[in-house]
Amino acid sequence: MIELVDVTRRYQKGSITTDVLKGVSFRVAAGEYVAIMGASGTGKSTLMNILGALDQPTSGHYRLDGQDIAGMDDDALSALRNRKIGFVFQQFHLLERTSAVTNVLLPLIYRDEEMPDAEARSIRALEAVGLGDRKHYSPGELSGGQQQRVAIARALITDPALLLADEPTGNLDARSGADVLALFGKLNDGGRTIVLVTHDRAVAEHARRIIVLADGRVVADHPVERRRDAAEAVAAAAAGTQGDAATPP
Amino acid sequence: MANRTGRVLHEAWAALLRNKSRAFLMMLGITLGIASLTAVICIGQGTRDRIMGVIATHGLDMLMVRAGAEKQIFAPTADRAIASLNEADASAIEAEIGNVVAVSPVQNQRGLETIFQDKSIAVRVFGVSDAWDEIRRRSVGRGEFVSQDDMAHASKVAVLGYRSAQTLFGGGDPIGQTIRVGNEPFTVKGVFSEVGASAGTEDFDDRVVLPFTTTSRRLFKRKYLEQIVLQVEDVSRMKETADAVRVLLRERHQIRAGDQDDFFVREPKDVKETALGTSSTLTRLLTAISAIAMLIGGVVIMNIMLVSVGQRMHEIGLRRALGARRRDIAGQFLLEALSVAAIGGLLGVALGAAVAAILAVKGVATSRLTWVPFAIAVGSCAVVALLFGLYPARKAARVDPVVALRGKQA
DSSP states (O other), rough: EEEEEEEEEEEEETTTTEEEEEEEEEETTTTTTEEEOOOTTTHHHHHHHHHTTSOOOOEEHHHHHHHHOOTOOOOHHHHHHHEEEEOOOTTTOTEEEEEHHHHTTTTHTOOOOOOOHHHHHHHHHHTTTTTTGGOOGGGGGSHHHHHHHHHHHHHHTTOOOOEEEEEETTTHHHHHHHHHHHHHHHHHTTTOEEEEEEEEEHHHHHEEEEEEETEEEEEEEESSOOOHHHHHHHHHHHOOOOOOOOOOO | OOHHHHOOOOOOHHHHHTHHHHHHHHHHHHHHHHHHHHHHHHHHHHHHHHHHHHHHHHHHTTEEEEEEOOOOSSSOOOOOOOTTEEEEHHHHHHEEEEEEEEEEEEEEEEEEEEEEEEEEEEEEEEEOOOTTHHTTTTOEHHHOOHHHHHHHHHHHEEEHHHHHHHHEEEOOOHHHHHHHETTTEEEEEEEEEEOTTTSSSOOSSEEEEHHHHHHHIIIIIIOSSSSEEHHHEEEGGGGHHHHHHHHHHHHTTTOTTTTTOOOEOOOTTTTHHHHHHHHHHHHHHHHHHHHHHHHHHHHHHHHHHHHHHTTTHHHHHHHHHTOHHHHHHHHHOOOOOOOOHHHHHHHHHHHHHHHHHHHHHTTTTOOOOOOOOHHHHHHHHHHHHHHHHHHHHHHHHHHHHHHHHHHHOO
16 A cells, blocks of 8 residues: 655755655555654655655655655646545644535546535535534534544545544643544544544554654554554543534534 | 536635635725726717717718819809819729728719709719718708619619709609609609708709619710719728828829829818717826826735735645645636726726716716626636736645645744
8 A cells, every 4th residue: 555665854954954864664554543753853754745646755755545746747747646545634724614524525626527426425525423413514614623623524535545634632622622633533444544643642652553753764564462452542631621612602 | 517627717716715804805996997997998988979970960071072173162153174083093092092991983064954743953962972861960851862783784763862862853752753853864763861951061952873884885975074082981081091192193194292182171170089089088198097006906906815824834834735736726716806807907997987977967978888898808807817816826826735734823
């Protein structure tokens, strides 16, 4: 599914060169749920950009679903992102003043074929994340947790090979974060391949495997021995806090 | 949501609707530019209409060439047999002088006896071509004027002046009746509308008009003419055209330099020249102002779009992450500019036409709305939007999604 072979990434700024990734190799099989961990400055974001085909390795190979992205031009990378990758961002990145349905079907705009079923697919994706009753709400009318679920529906609408989440709970309170992680667990149980990038061990331990990055190298790669149970986390969060701070009226 | 381009256009509209105040600011300059341009065009057209109306009613687009050198006041004392003009001169003018729409040779003879049954009058008889009624703006009230066919066959047909018809036929229908003119039988083909006494010094209602070929070959039996009348296309070039006619005729008549003309070209009063001249100066000024307004409108569009690209980094990054190619992004921004300019342009046409109409109602100016401002609006708005939208659109397309997505959410 995913194969990185000795991936490096070098940035050049004037006369200063910085090697952010210094030879990263690992594989992720279909159906895996992997957390990539690391403190800031370890090359985590750069790795995530390469995994998301937003950036290219300086050397090495990255194969996604059988395709080597090295040497692809911008259009090909765009098409690859559209077909193979579902992004979930820390900041949700939803279009303001735009209904959930319209936000979710955004990836289908950038396809060459006709999309007569775009709206129906969008509604199905929203139902899959438990927001079937909020499909005409705009982001401003939804809580943070709900907004992130809209973003997850948007990532899922193309049925991507890889769901790539960058600190998906970073902007959420404990309860909503737990909700989102529970949803990821459920999606992975259904066979979805997920790569989650986080600095937070508690979040990473919801995955089945953890890859730890330090100074541009993989320093640890092991299965999670005692996975955190999302349902438990939800219950704990509910007990410990007043709940979702941004519940809509 | 048909194809990709259609969906990108839809995204452009959705983006404009998401930020209506931005869209409004973008279209403001364009709207005002097109509005002033439209008002100028409407008023210009109205002024032109008025002048053309004056020209049409008074025949101010006509040049008259008379035989003989002296500047006669009006109606040449006919039958003095100044044989300086001939039919070939008329043909040469038609063939060689530019800006000439129609030419007619004119022959006439006074006091020809015209008889119908027991009634008889002595009238002035004219021989003219089929273009003459257009040139002199004489309308035939009943029946028809002399046709090309009549000219070709030197037909014995006659068109009567209003009073001549009254005198000969009383209340009866003259069309198709046979009259005798100078002892030759003619079939009445038409009757002119009444002109009345006010129009000039010639009594137009008392006359008989025949095909020129008929008068020259069958009735007057002579080749020389009293007049050639011609209609010019562009009245602002009347003077040039008159000069060209003079040069041609001098050459044809082999008049040496320094010798007097044996003909006289009469030009209409050049009131309309000044009228058209001043209005076109004003038009040029206002057109320049409109062009500047459009330019400012374009710069406004560009600036707002540049700001917008900065504000919409997250949106651009997101779209790129979701699979938008660079040209999808550029296309969206360009379509936003084009759509705004198109709507702004149409609003401008409406606003400008309204202003012109109000001025017309107030009596300040005359105005007429034609398709011209629409065409100019569509054309110039498209050009402005493309010209000033291209740079911001390219800038948006070149945004690095990695950088765009990283920044803090606004």
